Amino acid sequence: MRAEELKENLTNVENRVQEACKRAGRARDEVTLIAVSKTKPVEDLQVIYDCGIRDFGENKVQELTGKIPEMNEDIDWHLIGHLQRNKVKYIVDKVKLIHSVDSYRLAEEINIQAKKKGVIVPILIEVNAANEATKFGVKLEETLQLCEEISHLDSVHIMGLMTIAPNVVVSEENRAIFHKIKALSVDIASQNIDNVDMEILSMGMTNDFEVAIEEGATHVRVGTAIFGERNYSLN
Numbered sequence: 001m002r003a004e005e006l007k008e009n010l011t012n013v014e015n016r017v018q019e020a021c022k023r024a025g026r027a028r029d030e031v032t033l034i035a036v037s038k039t040k041p042v043e044d045l046q047v048i049y050d051c052g053i054r055d056f057g058e059n060k061v062q063e064l065t066g067k068i069p070e071m072n073e074d075i076d077w078h079l080i081g082h083l084q085r086n087k088v089k090y091i092v093d094k095v096k097l098i099h100s101v102d103s104y105r106l107a108e109e110i111n112i113q114a115k116k117k118g119v120i121v122p123i124l125i126e127v128n129a130a131n132e133a134t135k136f137g138v139k140l141e142e143t144l145q146l147c148e149e150i151s152h153l154d155s156v157h158i159m160g161l162m163t164i165a166p167n168v169v170v171s172e173e174n175r176a177i178f179h180k181i182k183a184l185s186v187d188i189a190s191q192n193i194d195n196v197d198m199e200i201l202s203m204g205m206t207n208d209f210e211v212a213i214e215e216g217a218t219h220v221r222v223g224t225a226i227f228g229e230r231n232y233s234l235n
Ligand SMILES: *Cc1c(COP(=O)(O)O)cnc(C)c1O
Pocket: 036, 038, 059, 080, 081, 164, 205, 206, 207, 221, 222, 223, 224, 225
């Protein structure tokens, strides 16, 4: 049965999150588990919701805005995928956090749309930690400057950093990258920039969330380990 399978997956992930917190000497409530539900039907999301999860992550604006009215109102939605400027207006007042800001121009558009809706939008700066050509995100060495520039936009609020680590087989291989991102966030925090917080570190996915927690992640984005493999050909 699908529901039983999902519940078992979630229990398994939750246990692994708890074990990683324990190893790192961190309290469980320092880490938010975001269930990444892209490509999955709302019936699947509902099972996970009924288990107590309130944070869901989607990477496409259209899919996100389609699912929001179908689901409970107390969900915290996270936009985790690349965001195009012309789509910003559909989501600024609907999401808890935008994880994927990697340019001033995008932040500027979020600021404009946020003002129109009378909201302040919490965002993360996406860092391309391994400098992969195939990935979005700002370079490590350019992150501080981007934070400074965006800090002047008064309807967006930088809450921290996000990274998508390389897709490796052995999660240990990503430890150094997570460590680097944590160090960068500590460094930026020490600059005490107005309107910039470094409370959130969104890093770690199915293949490496335990290592990410050990290295300081406050938000892990887990899809496959909860919902199973994604079948893109159905979409
Ligand atoms: C799909 C996705 C995830 C989840 O990936 P899994 O490997 O299935 O856990 C996390 N973060 C982002 C940005 C994603 O697009």
